[in-house]
Amino acid sequence: MSRQAVGTAFAALLRRDFLLAYRRRAELLQPLAFLLVVVTLFPLGVGPSPALLASIAPGVIWIAALLATVLSLDSLFRSDFEDGTLEQMVLSGQSLALIALARTVAHWLVAGLPIVLLSPLLAMWMNLPDEGLLILIESLAIGTPVLSLIGAIGGALTVSLKRGGQLLSLLVFPLYVPLLILATSAVSSAVAGLPYTGQLGLMIAGLIASMTLAPFATAAALKLSLS
C-alpha cells in the first residue's frame, strides 16, 4: 500500500473532525455552558463581595476551565472507537501518535479555544482586576492545549470502558495540578504587580513537553484499548 503522506492524512483527519464538529455544533456548546454555569455558582455560593471574588478569581476561572475540559474529553475518542473508525486508522499504518495529535488539536480548537475566548467574560464576572486579564488569557491560551494533550491520554485509556467518564476525571486531575498552580500564580502575580514571566515560561516548557510526549502515551493507550 502506498501509505498516504503524513501531512495529507493529518489534514484529512482535521478536516473530517471540523466537519463532524460542525454537524454536532449544539453538543459543543454544552461544556461551554457548563463553564459559564460553574463560574456563576461562585458568587452565589461565597457571596458577591467584589474583593472576595477578585481574590479567588484566577483559581475559580481555571478550575472551571479544568472541569469543562474534562467534560468534553470523554467523547474525544469514543465515537471513533465504537464505530470501528479508530481500528481502521490504526490499521492504515499511519503513525498512531500523529493520529492522536490530530484529534487532540481538533479537540482544542473546538473545546479549548472557546474557553480562551470566553475568559474576558468570566474575568468580568469574577471581578478580576484589569492587570490580570491579559495574563489570564495568555495562561489559558498556553494551558488549555496542555489540558487537551494530557486529557487525551486519559481519554484513550478509558475509551473502551463503559462508564469511562468518571474515571477519566480521577486520572487526569492529579496530572493537572502543576498547571493549575503555575497558571493561577501567574495571574495573581500579574494582579499584584509582581513578575509572572517565570510561570509563563514554565508553562510554555510544559506545553512543548506535552506536545512531544503525550501523543505517544495516547497512542500506546489507544492501541491497548483496541486490543
Next chain:
Amino acid sequence: MNPIYLFFHKTGSPPWFYRFSGRLIPWLWVGFAILTAVGLYQGLLVAPADYQQGESVRIMYIHVPAAWMSMMIYGLMAIMGFIALVWRIRIMEVMVISSAPVGAAFTIIALVTGSLWGRPTWGTYWVWDARLTSELVLLFLYFGVIALYNAYDEPRKAAKAAALMSIVGAINLPIIHFSVEWWNTLHQGSSIGTSGNSIHPSMLWPLLWMAIAFKFYYGANLLSRARVRLLKQDHRKRWVQDLLTEGKS
C-alpha cells in the same frame, strides 16, 4: 546465551518465581520485625524530644519513612510497568498491580500520621503543607491506577493499562511534587516538620532503621500478594496442579 537474558527468562517464569519468593518472604518478615523493633526503640525511647514540639515529634519516625515509601513504590511501579509493557513479562504486570495497594496504604499512613503530628502544633487536623498536599495528590494517583485496573474486565489488559498509567503518573510525580512545594512557599503555608534544617544524628538513625524496615515490609507484602495473584491466574496450568498435589503427598 546472554546471562542477562537468562536471568529475565528465569525470573519471568511463574513457577520459579513462586518457589523463590516463597523462600524469601519469611526472611523479609523477620527483617521487618527486627528493624522495626530497633527503629521504634530508638525513636520512641532513645532519641530526644523536640524542644518546641515535645514528644509529638516522634510521629515523624513513622510519618517520614511512610512518605518516602509512598513515593518510592510509585516509582517502582512505573519501572516495573515499563518492563512489563516493553518486554511483555507477565510477572512484572502482576507486581505492578500488587504494589498499588501497599503504596496507597503507605500514603494513607503518611497522611494520617501527618495530620496527627500537626494537631498539637496547629490545633487543627489538617494543614495544607507541602508534604501533606503532595501526599494527597499522590493518593489520588494511586486511586486512579487501582480504579483503572478494576474497571477493565480482562486481567492482562487491565494490568497493562495500570502499568501505562503508572508510567504517566510517575513522570508527572516530580513535577507535581516541586510545584506543590513552590506553591506552599508562595502562600507561606504552615508546615509540619522539625525545627531547624539539620537533623541530629540520634534522630537520623531511627529514621533510617524505620525506612529500611518499611522496605522489608513492602517486599514481603508485595511478594505475598504477587504469589496469590499468580496462583489465581495460572490455576489451570500444570505447575499449580503439581503444587497442590505436592502438598498432599
Next chain:
Amino acid sequence: MLAVSELSFERYFERVFEPVSFELGAGSLLLITGSNGCGKTTLLKLLAGVLEPSEGEIHKQQQPLYSGHFPAIKDDLSVEENIRFWMRFMGTRKAGQMSGLCEQVIEEIGLTPVALQEGRTLSAGQRKRCSLARLLFCDETVWLLDEPYSNLDPQGIAMLDRIVRAHLEDGGVCVMTTHGSLRPEGFDLQECHMISGRERYAGDGA
C-alpha cells in the same frame, strides 16, 4: 504471502481457540468456519495486527486490509463524505481526480442513490456496502473480511463475489470468515475450521 503456524490467543488466561496453521499463496481464498464465539474475529484481528499472538507466529509480507463488523462510518457524514475521507486518509494508487474516483467507487458499490444521505439513515445492508468500498480503492494484497456477506441482498452478494474474484485473479489473497450458511459460491477455496478453547471434541484444522 501469508503463513501462520500454531497461532493462538489468550483471554482471561484461557485459549480463545485451538492453535491454527495455514499457508496462503497468491490468488488463494481461505474460508474460516466455526461456531459462534470460536474466535474467528479474533483470528482475523491477529492477522491484521490489531492483536498480538499469545502463541505461534504469523508471517506476512505487508499490512493486510481488514473489514470487520463495525463499518467505520460516521453517522453525521454522508456516504460520499465518509468515502472521501477514507480515500484521503488512506491514499490510493488509482489515478484521477478525487471527486471522480469517489463517484466511481460509490457507483460500484451501488450506493449512488443514497450518496448524499447521512450515515445514520442507511440500512444495515447499505452500511455493509459502504464499508466494503475500501476494497475498491485500497491497494493491499491481503484482504481479511469478517462475515462480509452478512446483511447483503442478492445483488450485494453478487457484487462482493465479483470484487473478490477480480482481486484473486490479480494475485491477491483473501481470508473470509463465515459462521454458517453464507459462503462464497463457485470459488476454489481452502477451509480452516476453528475450534474454540472451550470445545474439546475432535475437530479438524486445515
